[in-house]
Amino acid sequence: MNPTRDAVRLGDEVAEALSVGRPVVALESTIISHGMPYPDNVAMAREVEGIVREGGAVPATIAVLDGVPRVGLGDDELELLAGGGGGRGVLKASVRDLPYVMARGLHGATTVAATMRLASLAGIEVFVTGGLGGVHRGAAESFDVSADLTELAATPVTVVCAGVKSILDIGLTLETLETNGVPVLVDGSDEFPAFYSRSSGFAAPSRVDGADEVAAVVSAARSLGLTSGVVVAHPVPVADEIPASAIGAVIDRALGELGERGITGKDVTPYLLSRIVELTDGASLATNIALVRANARLGAAVAVALVPHPASGLAR
Template identity: 45%
Template sequence: MSQRPLRPRRTASITAALERGGAVVALESSVLAQGLLPPFNREAAARMMRAVEQSGATPAITAIVRGEPSLGLEAADLERFLARDGVRKVSARDLGIAMADGADGATTVAATLALCQLCDIELFATGGIGGVHREAPFDESADLVELARSPVIVVCAGAKSILDLPATLERLETLGVPVVGYGTDELPGFFSVTTGLRLAARLDTPAAIARAWRAHRALGRSSAMLVVQPPPAEHALPEAVVAQATAQALAAAREAGVRGAAVTPFLLARIQQLTNGRSVHANLALLEHNARLAGQIAVALLALSSTSAGSPRAEP
């Protein structure tokens, strides 16, 4: 017997937004519970949610809360996640297990995409996606597969700079995930503005992205659309600085024998040290920047839907 997909628990504000047909933007919780350290994770949450709201949309942090898939976090739950009080990292494969265990789980990009599908949320803002690892090409993030099967617009600053960016871009092409530069012709480098990797598509307004998304979906395509924008120039790091810090961090990881899921947090923490904290401020700025753009696109999608609904039907 087939089982109907459950509906995640929703906060009152998100329920109200969905019932009135308002714009909602999903935000991941792993960046808060396993990514940025306190107090920067608290600042990130506040800045992302405020940016979405200022765009006219409603922010929705995704998570597993005591075993319940959740869209939005109540104040007490958010505090627990920010304090990292027994919160596990949850990818898409881990959602059911976290539910069965009654656990608190902070959702990665992959897990957030899975929850977006359950709620029909079309916009998701994050910092950077996972991808193909540099020194272990067989090791690629579950984010890529979820992007290939999740009809969600994902706004980010590209893939994390510690990854093999050319290989990641190639995998996205193979998986049929369109990558659109917002105001840029090349893939951003997460912490840096440039990478030298040219993109096949560029769009310069939220309305243009909304139209491209509707065309993508009208074709029956079920993949995500990755919208990439550079970090704000005043907070971005030079590409050479990021490359040098990443190389040193990778060498340190090899020497320390760091492997598997521990590699990414190790590398990001080491890059923070090597850049004297500049990478953290770039990260905060790009998270806010991406959340604002996602909110603007969500509002543009609503406007496009209203226009389409109000236009006269074409004569056969």
Template identity: 50%
Template sequence: MINHAIRFGSEVEAARTAGAPIVALESTIISHGLPRPANLTVAKEIEATVRAEGAVPATIGMIGGEIVVGLDEGEIHHLAGSDDVVKLSVRDLAPAAAARADGATTVAATSAIAAKAGIPVFATGGLGGVHRDASATFDESADLTALSRLPITIVCAGVKSILDVGATLERLETLGVSVVGYGTRRFPGFYLTDAGFDLDWSVADPESVAEIIRAARTHEVHGGALVVANPLPADEQLDPALHDRVLAEGLAGLARDGVTGKEVTPYLLAHFHTATEGKSLDVNVRIILRNAQLAARIAAAL
């Protein structure tokens, strides 16, 4: 029988013993989020960014049915290059473990594993959320319900602009997930600096985020996760006019090609990559590197 316990990579295990800051990282960006060979290059850059800020990266995934917190270089290479890597949300973890699968963890699964492992800070690109046709399909990301019950801080660039951003913010409020803007009171839209929605709370530095985390621990009365929305500077975002045109084309393509369910997001992201001639990929990489840097600074401050 396979051992279904979580395995910690050697660097992460040493950091846990020493009480050093650790940042959790997802692995779907390696297996499904970026094209080859950029996926492997960016995965290494993300980890290097975390280390440069004095924290230890803990990229999370599944190898042969075993959950690994802190994939080593060979395991990251494997997830980056294999065609048989399963995309794992929380509901998939047990079946994939029993099947001895190789898997990459989504935001929801990475958050759940990081919380279980006692890692309080997680960096990603953008959250999943409520899809634009959710009133008919009830399609919303498992990220939202996972964050409603996990004591974790997630640094992101808001939610992907291909989603219904307003409805997603409403759901986060309903689910008890705190959202603070980093240096802003406007919610970012992943590729876009400003998605068009106000935020109630804003922080100016990593120490302020750490203080919020400490407050939640002290009074022990909290809802779900803390989302730190970290927008791209306006001069680094995808051109808004280009974004809006490409999004409209992509949404029309969904209807034309009959794409539904979990295939919607990868379809639209692939369309963005093609239609913007790689500009959206460049923005995506800037987003995750900036979020990894901020998450490491928060972990160090904590």
């Protein structure tokens, strides 16, 4: 069985781009369905697709609709995922959920892990998201570790993000990525970013400056036969960041409410992100949108840089 042909349906624009070797950038759908309120979510999705196009690449938003993994969505499908088109029944789908969502003919918004898996099946090398999942605080007791880390260890997709979500244990997440042999690059900074903030208190595992340097590292990883993903952490723009000192108290308050409200498992991250928006009077949402825009610009540039040069056969 050919999983690309049989399990994944490519949108017409994406299929054409892949067939002729044009750069394509994958985009997740959980950020649309579960990461932001309507209508900010659908406006952000459309804008990010536009930014990828402006950067010279083809956007491929990924989701499961009526049980079919879709790589490249139309405007009406984005609206459905956002909740404005009858999409209230959209499930949050990680890798383990994909078989169930497919078999039952359901709608599923793909997490970072699931988006990586489907992007890889489609032959897409670059994926843009907001922030990575990772090791949750208190994981020594809860064993709550995101499937994003497992997928990064096994799937050769380059993930452009704003670092690890600030609600997580960033130090343990970086240690896990190191253990799993996942290259972690930070663009333009010697410090690893923390989603809302440019500062996390942890040094950049490896610094790069610009898309060409990112592409050179990715190309070297592939030449070695590494089958892991590559993390490219792109700090939130200075003008849009929330300093770590300011967001830390907000996160601690939101985390403290989890136990009181009995929130566990896959409901934790959506609750925390929504609650942080409330506690910051919308400032965290504005920062989230700004960092996704910035990541889309870098991701498009990386995808373009990875396209082989016609004369030499090497990435530009």
